[in-house]
Amino acid sequence: MxxxxxxxxxxxxxxxxxxxxxxxxxxxxxxxxxxxxxxxxxxxxxxxxxxLYLLPGAIDSHVHFRDPGYPHKETWATGSAAAACGGVTTVFDMPNTKPPTGSVEALQMKLRAAESSYVDFGIHALLGDDTIDVLEDLLEHGATSFKAFVGNTFGNLPAPTDGALLEAFEILAPLGIRTTVHAENSSIMARRQKRMEEAGRIDSQAHLAARPEVCEIEAVSRIVHFAEWTGARIHVAHQSSADALWVIREAKRRGVDITVETCPQYLLLNTEDMIRLGGVLRVNPPIRDARHNQPLWDALCDGTVDMIATDHAPHAIDEKLRDSIWTCDCGFPGVETQMALMLSEVNKGRATLMDYVRWSSVAPVRAWGLYGSKGVIAPGAHADIAIVDMNRQGVLSHGLLQTIGKLSPWNGRFVQGYPLHTLVRGRFVMREGKLVTEARGWGRSVKSIQKMPVPQPRNVPSATRNILQAPTGAPQDARPQVDAVTPAHLR
Missing domain, CATH: 2.30.40.10 (Urease, subunit C, domain 1)
Known part of the structure; x- marks a missing residue:
């Protein structure tokens, strides 16, 4: 041998x-x-x-490495170092950088920045009114997937109109490509925030009051209908409320291709922590009342919520510690602490290690077309492995983080269960709890191994390609023939 x-x-x-x-x-x-x-x-x-336990490396479907455009917040080198030290072997980066990842040129800038990555990566390109005509070009040049900011967040990218969202789904459904959606209703939030600012409210709870649960319910419902009509694949980012779970359950029951993530902050924190930490904990969607925590755990366990992600979104310290909640930047680091937090909950009996592997590795690779190459410890797969000690105890600390944005709501939290070593494609990128600096640049795009399942488009009459032209041989006022397949609940 x-x-x-x-x-x-x-x-x-x-x-x-x-x-x-x-x-x-x-x-x-x-x-x-x-x-x-x-x-x-x-x-x-x-x-x-x-x-020790050998886990498939975690796949974080939701990180903001801020590069290009905001190197004082994070870079690909520092963000991916944080991932490596957190047992995360593949990340998917979001498009609200500067410039936004909505053109081939901007995508190429990001791919060049990612050449310093310690871990493998996918790139969510921007889905917006101005990017509809280049979606396929973005895929051809290295994007793995798309992100639609239906709810506003850092960068203040305009939410796509419903017309653009539907048209994009008509384009992407036959390609089988999944779109991540930040699902909050921008109109409600903008009006409420304006009203509270005019009333002089600058307290931390004003942020929550501006983004009530109905914003999530409405936005999730809307994208579900568009996805169901077109057969497009969608992914709900950072699910925060118990109230929208019924929409997701019903969509899955009807066969909509929808995957859902939640984050440790929505499972483990609530408004009591927001009152204590203020702007440090400002994030979109907001940290909600304690009544949401257990239903989200239950939804993870029953499969309504598919996976764990982090929404890793670091900022400079002075951008988080401001007097008015409205001027505190939204987001905080999380890619490095997720595994220790979740392993601690496993040690408390809230889940099993097998559950955790399903949420952190297997569900993400299935969603993004990487199963077989990643997410499993089996012959033929990439050797992406997190080696963890379930007995190791410690306290999470700002100062020990690899990220530039060393301001974490988890500072001072006791944990039991740590990743000690991380391998990406057979190479140690973290060993004995220390970053292997020689591995900088080892990360590679997952685009070449991505294989999404066969698409299942519906009600897409070569839709958008024929918007400006009548069918060949038909009178100019004739309507294209559509083989409509209407969902039962819409008939």
Missing amino acids: PTVDLVIRGGQVVSPEAIIPASVAIDDGRIVAVGHDDLMPAGREEFRADS
Whole structure:
């Protein structure tokens, strides 16, 4: 049997179905064998993982690495270093950078910036009124997916009109590409914030009052209808409220291709923390009342919510600590702390390690077309592995974070369960809890391995391509023939 690059011996390999004692052989960046230690080939390097667990590296579908445009907040080097030290091996970056990732030129700028990444990555390009005509060009040049800011957030990108959103879904449905949606109603939020500002309210709770749960209910409902009509694939970002879960459950029951993420802050924090931390905790959607926490946990457990993401969104310290809540930038770092927070909840009995692997690895790679290459510890897959110690205890601290934005709501929080080592395609990018600086630039785009399932478009009469022209041979006032498939609840 030939010698391989690395053999990890003596660990416990975790999948969504089981935890088994096994060794893992790695060669040329991929896993070549998983099984009994006696059956493993010799390795040029051998690593003992006794009493440790081998998890597929976490896939974070929602990060803001701020590069290009805001290097004082974050860069690809610092953001991906934070990911590596958090057991995250692949990230998907959001388009609200400067310039926004809504043109081929802006996408190429971002891809150049990402050449310094420690971890693998996908790029969500911008879906807006001004990008409809270049969606396919963006895909051709390296975008993996799209993001529609139906609710406003940092960068103040205009929300796409309903007409543009529907047209984009008509284009993307036959391609099988998934669109992430920030689902809040911008009109309601803008009016309420203006009214409160005029009344002189600058307290932290004003942010929550400006973005009530109905904003999420309405926006999720709207995108579900457009997706159901067209067959487009959608992904709901940072699900924050219990009240919108029924919309998602019903959509999934009807067969809408919808995936959903929530974040540790919506599972573990509430308005009591917002009162205590003020602008540090300003984020969109807002941190809500405690009544939402357990229903979101329940939704993760029953599959209504598919995955964990972080909405990692760092800012400079002075941009978060301001007197008025309206002038505190929205977001905070999270990619480095997610795994420790969730493993701590596993240790408390709220979930199993198998559940966590399903939420952090398997569901994301299925959503973004990476299953088989990533998200599993199995022969043929990339050797993306987080090696964790479920007994390691500690306290999360601002000062230990790799991110530039060293202001975290998790500062001072006790955790039990840490990633100690992270491998990306067989290479250590974090070892013994320390960043391997020589691995900077090791990350690669996942575009070349992305294989989305066969698309299932509906009610798309070559839609947008024929908006400005009548069908060949038809009178100019004739309507194109549409093979409409109307969902039962809309008939």
